[in-house]
Amino acid sequence: xxxxxxxxxxxxxxxxxxxxxxxxxxxxxxxxxxxxxxxxxxxxxxxxxxxxxxxxxxxxxxxxxxxxxxxxxxxxxxxxxxxxxxxxxxxxxxxxxxxxxxxxxxxxxxxxxxxxxxxxxxxxxxxxxxxxxxxxxxxxxxxxxxxxxxxxxxxxxxxxxxxxxxxxxxxxxxxxxxxxxxxxxxxxxxxxxxxxxxxxxxxxxxxxxxxxxxxxxxxxxxxxxxxxxxxxxxxxxxxxxxxxxxxxxxxxxxxxxxxxxxxxxxxxxxxxxxxxxxxxxxxxxxxxxxxxxxxxxxxxxxxxxxxxxxxxxxxxxxxxxxxxxxxxxxxxxxxxxxxxxxxxxxx
Amino acid sequence: xxxxxxxxxxxxxxxxxxxxxxxxxxxxxxxxxxxxxxxxxxxxxxxxxxxxxxxxxxxxxxxxxxxxxxxxxxxxxxxxxxxxxxxxxxxxxxxxxxxxxxxxxxxxxxxxxxxxxxxxxxxxxxxxxxxxxxxxxxxxxxxxxxxxxxxxxxxxxxxxxxxxxxxxxxxxxxxxxxxxxxxxxxxxxxxxxxxxxxxxxxxxxxxxxxxxxxxxxxxxxxxxxxxxxxxxxxxxxxxxxxx
Numbered sequence: 001x002x003x004x005x006x007x008x009x010x011x012x013x014x015x016x017x018x019x020x021x022x023x024x025x026x027x028x029x030x031x032x033x034x035x036x037x038x039x040x041x042x043x044x045x046x047x048x049x050x051x052x053x054x055x056x057x058x059x060x061x062x063x064x065x066x067x068x069x070x071x072x073x074x075x076x077x078x079x080x081x082x083x084x085x086x087x088x089x090x091x092x093x094x095x096x097x098x099x100x101x102x103x104x105x106x107x108x109x110x111x112x113x114x115x116x117x118x119x120x121x122x123x124x125x126x127x128x129x130x131x132x133x134x135x136x137x138x139x140x141x142x143x144x145x146x147x148x149x150x151x152x153x154x155x156x157x158x159x160x161x162x163x164x165x166x167x168x169x170x171x172x173x174x175x176x177x178x179x180x181x182x183x184x185x186x187x188x189x190x191x192x193x194x195x196x197x198x199x200x201x202x203x204x205x206x207x208x209x210x211x212x213x214x215x216x217x218x219x220x221x222x223x224x225x226x227x228x229x230x231x232x233x234x235x236x237x238x239x240x241x242x243x244x245x246x247x248x249x250x251x252x253x254x255x256x257x258x259x260x261x262x263x264x265x266x267x268x269x270x271x272x273x274x275x276x277x278x279x280x281x282x283x284x285x286x287x288x289x290x291x292x293x294x295x296x297x298x299x300x301x302x303x304x305x306x307x308x309x310x311x312x313x314x315x316x317x318x319x320x321x322x323x324x325x326x327x328x329x330x331x332x333x334x335x336x337x338x339x340x341x342x343x344x345x346x347x
Numbered sequence: 348x349x350x351x352x353x354x355x356x357x358x359x360x361x362x363x364x365x366x367x368x369x370x371x372x373x374x375x376x377x378x379x380x381x382x383x384x385x386x387x388x389x390x391x392x393x394x395x396x397x398x399x400x401x402x403x404x405x406x407x408x409x410x411x412x413x414x415x416x417x418x419x420x421x422x423x424x425x426x427x428x429x430x431x432x433x434x435x436x437x438x439x440x441x442x443x444x445x446x447x448x449x450x451x452x453x454x455x456x457x458x459x460x461x462x463x464x465x466x467x468x469x470x471x472x473x474x475x476x477x478x479x480x481x482x483x484x485x486x487x488x489x490x491x492x493x494x495x496x497x498x499x500x501x502x503x504x505x506x507x508x509x510x511x512x513x514x515x516x517x518x519x520x521x522x523x524x525x526x527x528x529x530x531x532x533x534x535x536x537x538x539x540x541x542x543x544x545x546x547x548x549x550x551x552x553x554x555x556x557x558x559x560x561x562x563x564x565x566x567x568x569x570x571x572x573x574x575x576x577x578x579x580x581x582x583x584x585x586x587x588x589x590x
Contacts (some may be wrong), residue, residue, distance in 0.1 A: 031434065034399040041398065044576035152456070217368065217566040220558035239565075246568055252561055259554075296554070 001331050002074040002281060002310070009334035010285075010307050011322045013314035014075040014277050016177075016212060016237040016269025018082065019102060020093045023059040031147070032088035039274060045241045046275050060273055062102055070109060073270070073277035076311070076329060077320060079111045081141035081177045081212070081269075087148060100135055108328055111318055113139040113177065116168075118160035119148050125167055132171045138318060139175030140168065141212075144196070156196040165204050175317050176200075177210045177235065180222070194221050201229040208317055210267060213238040214257065223260040233317070234261055236309070237269035243283045251289050251301075259297040263305040267314050281310065304337050312337055353384045353422065360416045361392070367408050367468040369567045370475055376567070377574060378409070380431065388424040390417055395431045397573035403435040404461060407452060410443040470539040473521040474556040475563055477536060480514040481553060487511060495544045500531035 002010040022036030040057055056064070069075045080103070082094030096114055103110040114137040116128050131137065145153045154161065156178065168176070180194050194215045201209045212235035215222025219239075226232040234257050243250045257266055268284070270277035289301050299305075315322050323333045361382075362374045373379060373394065381393040392413055396406060410428045417426045428443050430436045435453075442452035449461045481494055487508065497505075499522065507515060523529075525539060537543055544552055 034434065038398045038400060038573075041573045041576035045572055217562070217569065219562040219565055221562075223558060242565075242568065245572065249564065249568060253565065256558060256561060 001076055001326070001334065002285060004285060004303070008303065009326075009332050011311040011315070011326060011334045012073075012075045012077075012277075012281065013268070013311045013318075013320070014069065014073070014078045014270050014272065015210070015267040015314040016081050016235055017065075017069060017078045017272040018080065018094055018274075019060075019062065019065060019098060020083075020273070021059050021089065021091060021095065022057070022093065026059075026089045026091055028088055028090055032085075035085065035088055035093070042238070042241075042274055045245055047244050047279055050276055050279055052273075057273065062105075065102070065272070066106075068276045068278070069270075069272055070106075073272075074281050075109075075270075075277055076325070076331070077109055077111065077315075077318075078272075079113060079139070079269075079314065079318070081113050081139075082115055083141065083143045083146070083179070084115055084117075085143075085146060087146075096131075096135065108325065111138070113137060113141050113175070114173075115141050115143070116164050117143075117146065117148065118154055118158055118164045119151055121160065125164065128164070128167060129171065132173065137171075137173055139177060140173055141177045141179065143179045145179065156200040161200070162203065165200060165207065169204060169206055174206075175208045175210060176204075177212055179212045180215045180218075194218055194225060197222075197232065198225045198229060201225075201232050205231055207231065208233060210235045210317075212269070214253075219253065219256065223256060226265070227260040230265075232261075233265045233267055233313070235267050235269050237271035238274070240268065240280055240284065241271070241275050243280060243287065247283070247287070248290065251287065251293050254287075254301060255289055255293050255297045258299060258301070258305070263308050264313055264316075266309045267317075268310045284310070307334075307337050348422070350384050350387075353387075354382050356420055357382050357384070357390055357392070357417055360420060361413055364409060364412045364416050365472075366570075367405055367465065367472075369563050369570060370468075370472045371563075371567060373409055373413070376570065377578075388422055389427075390423055390425070391427045391429070392417065393429045393431055395574075395577070396433060397570045397577060399432060399434055401433065403433075403439060403453070404449060404457075404464060406430055406433060406435070407439050407443065407449050408461060408465065410439055411446075414443055414446075469521070469524055471559050471563070473518075473525045473539055475560040476514070476518040476521050478553055478556040478560050480511070480518045481536060483507075483511050483514050491549055492546050494536055495534075495546050495549060497535045498532050499529075499535045502535035503531070 002012055004010065022032070022039065027033050036058055040054055043057060044051065069078050080094070080099045082096055082099060085093040096112070099112040103112040112135065114131055114135055116124060118124070120127065144155060165176070178197060180197065194211070197209055197211055208231050210233040211222055211226070214234045214236065216238055226234060239253055240250065270280055285306060287301060294300050311322065322336070326333045358374060361379060362372050364373045365371055366373060366376055369376065378394045378396060379392065380395050383391045385391065394413070410430055414426045414428050417423055428440070430439050433439070438452050450457050484494060485491060499519070502515065503519065526533060526541060534543055
């Protein structure tokens with residue numbers, strides 16, 4: 001829970017966190033090393049005082065998580081969005097068993113999403129059913145750029161992906177988090193394409209598609225799609241980490257998202273442990289749009305909007321009753337944003 | 348010509364090579380880690396990208412553009428371009444050396460060649476440069492109604508300050524690559540498909556193409572941030588850079 005200077009309470013849902021293991025012992029090959037090295041480079045977008053030593057970054061503990069996310073980080077509910085990367089790590093980069101164990105320790109504060117990979121074919125579908133029965137997943141994280149043997153990635157519009165989406169729908173998985181970062185195959189197409197989200201979102205209007213990292217590095221392609229598909233959401237992780245080194249620039253990004261998607265379809269995520277939530281939230285609460293940016297989109301980044309982005313929007317997707325949950329966690333019940341009807345959309 | 352002059356010439360040639368997605372020079376982005384000239388005519392270039400996972404198609408485009416740009420120097424007989432620390436470095440380096448196309452470099456993994464992607468980024472570069480120039484012109488007091496009916500010839504005659512002049516140079520360069528074979532009497536500001544713009548839609552159009560510019564800027568920022576982090580532990584990294 002975040003308390004503003006004016007004593008307003010804000011309920012925080014961090015919609016993108018990890019407990020990863022990038023340790024040398026867990027690395028299967030050079031790619032496992034390169035992957036965590038690359039993450040560590042991203043980590044350097046943090047303010048200096050928040051940079052961890054590399055060894056800690058490779059594999060941090062559950063206690064680190066509790067302190068950084070729930071303690072210092074104001075977060076009331078955190079959502080695991082695991083990436084498996086089984087070709088790079090023996091036990092996966094994220095491990096759903098470990099996540100589940102941690103969830104059981106904090107049942108009111110953790111939502112542990114699962115994952116699937118359409119390249120696992122029929123056996124994978126059976127596995128998905130067993131997993132949902134066991135873990136009660138309401139959401140999954142899909143990593144289309146994941147390597148698997150000869151394959152260097154897949155698309156949401158692949159026929160097998162449609163079968164998995166169909167089964168997800170039947171099993172009650174509502175929230176599809178899709179990592180849309182720099183994909184690497186098919187080498188000459190996907191790299192600039194978030195078009196498969198468009199196809200899948202149209203084909204499955206009952207599902208919510210949360211595009212993690214707002215389609216980075218192709219933001220304009222993403223906003224173009226999201227403006228048309230009402231079940232497409234923006235996951236702010238990675239983008240919001242620019243708030244420290246490039247605050248002016250981040251205001252342009254967030255204003256772009258507000259203009260095209262409106263304030264109800266943007267979700268905060270720290271991507272912990274890429275970055276800790278504390279400084280991001282501190283800076284986001286303090287952020288004001290410069291006048292020229294605000295006038296261009298005809299709105300301000302109000303406290304109301306921040307409250308939606310930091311918690312209410314994710315709470316809606318995951319059926320969290322904020323008042324009830326706050327009470328359960330022994331917290332003051334925060335003010336609720338006015339129920340918004342249709343959001344502002346581009347004419 | 349001394350070796351230092353030759354190295355300078357290579358750097359100058361590389362300055363014209365851009366990252367297709369960010370639309371900025373590979374030298375400004377500090378991708379080039381080393382330039383060497385051997386025996387007066389053999390050039391070796393090394394470059395590095397912000398992450399081990401950067402898309403191989405972009406890496407391939409940049410490597411082959413570097414090779415082509417440097418080969419244009421009259422004294423150059425052989426160019427070797429080496430991409431470092433990338434998961435597909437071996438394949439890319441070999442294919443660029445053999446002047447293969449992208450499909451040959453990754454047999455069975457691509458479905459077409461790179462002309463389509465090149466064209467797509469050319470269009471984005473056009474829009475981005477166009478938006479910067481139009482906004483600059485509007486700020487300088489040029490009337491919006493003039494912009495939508497000006498020809499390229501008239502745009503070239505327009506008195507502009509120094510910044511405006513350099514934005515215009517960049518734009519005209521992209522304009523000629525998009526509207527190949529078009530004459531100076533053609534409209535200066537059209538959509539990438541050549542459709543004229545009406546005065547009424549100009550504001551919305553500018554907002555739309557601003558998104559393209561912001562994406563590119565965004566990528567540039569991330570890219571520089573990552574490269575800076577990646578280069579922390581490379582001794583002597585900066586010694587060969589231009590400035």
